[in-house]
Amino acid sequence: MLFEGLWFRYSRRAPWALRGAEATAAPGDTIVVLGPNGAGKSTLLQLAAGVLRPTRGRIRDRPSVVGWVPERFPAAQPFTALGYLHAMSAVRGLPARAADPWIERLGLAAHADTPLADLSKGTAQKVGLAQALLTPPGLLVLDEPWEGLDAASRTLIPEIVTEVTDAGGVVLVSDHRGEIANLPGARHWTLAAGELRTTTTQAKPETDELIVEVAVRRHEAAAAVVQLRAAGHRVLGVRENGLSVREKHTTVEEDR
Numbered sequence: 001m002l003f004e005g006l007w008f009r010y011s012r013r014a015p016w017a018l019r020g021a022e023a024t025a026a027p028g029d030t031i032v033v034l035g036p037n038g039a040g041k042s043t044l045l046q047l048a049a050g051v052l053r054p055t056r057g058r059i060r061d062r063p064s065v066v067g068w069v070p071e072r073f074p075a076a077q078p079f080t081a082l083g084y085l086h087a088m089s090a091v092r093g094l095p096a097r098a099a100d101p102w103i104e105r106l107g108l109a110a111h112a113d114t115p116l117a118d119l120s121k122g123t124a125q126k127v128g129l130a131q132a133l134l135t136p137p138g139l140l141v142l143d144e145p146w147e148g149l150d151a152a153s154r155t156l157i158p159e160i161v162t163e164v165t166d167a168g169g170v171v172l173v174s175d176h177r178g179e180i181a182n183l184p185g186a187r188h189w190t191l192a193a194g195e196l197r198t199t200t201t202q203a204k205p206e207t208d209e210l211i212v213e214v215a216v217r218r219h220e221a222a223a224a225v226v227q228l229r230a231a232g233h234r235v236l237g238v239r240e241n242g243l244s245v246r247e248k249h250t251t252v253e254e255d256r
């Protein structure tokens, strides 16, 4: 997935919330988006999910199934928790029972008949997670997913992130408190006043490793990355036309 020169402002006179962001995300990547309040994290995540359209620039090769969990679950809807998940299953062309495994795993059964507006923040957050996971997402976007979750439920997030990336999905997660900055293998994208800096693994072999460069057809790149990772290889990056987008436009640093 390529982020190409993304600029965004909320209205014609508003200041830029995002300024020329350039980045790439490969299948299996976990990307933690860091930065202080107002830096542009939610804006970038909404652009990634396709909820907002860039004012300038574009996003290429976005996976077809996107799971999106907003920072604030839109609870002012006339549904019970179960009714909402059934409606969302129908929207995705799934039977109502598609929600059952998530209702069980996220402990939502006791709240099934509660109107969305009456749910606690943490339970509403879990309903938001369940709807995002009804169909295995190729891209999962989580905006501050810990907000309101109790300690027991917080461990679910890294579990779910790992399941999605193991299946070849990309996860983008914002984290203004730095709670999962240390998620194993996660890359960091840091925003400051709308400017994005990405970090990535340097193409430096460990002692008994060699680097093998492989060219694949654009439409086969995602599958190739998944296969290489499944075979136990480390994928160091995805480049286009011999130059990575990051090499052209952003600082490359080592973070893992």
Ligand SMILES: Nc1ncnc2c1ncn2[C@@H]1O[C@H](COP(=O)(O)OP(=O)(O)OP(=O)(O)O)[C@@H](O)[C@H]1O
Pocket: 010, 014, 017, 035, 036, 037, 038, 039, 040, 041, 042, 043, 044, 176
């Ligand atoms: N709906 C909106 N309309 C107008 N301006 C907005 C809107 N949403 C965000 N902004 C502005 O865009 C800038 C980036 O905001 P954004 O919410 O993306 O930051 P953030 O890093 O996610 O912050 P936080 O951690 O507080 O959620 C800020 O200046 C913010 O005031």
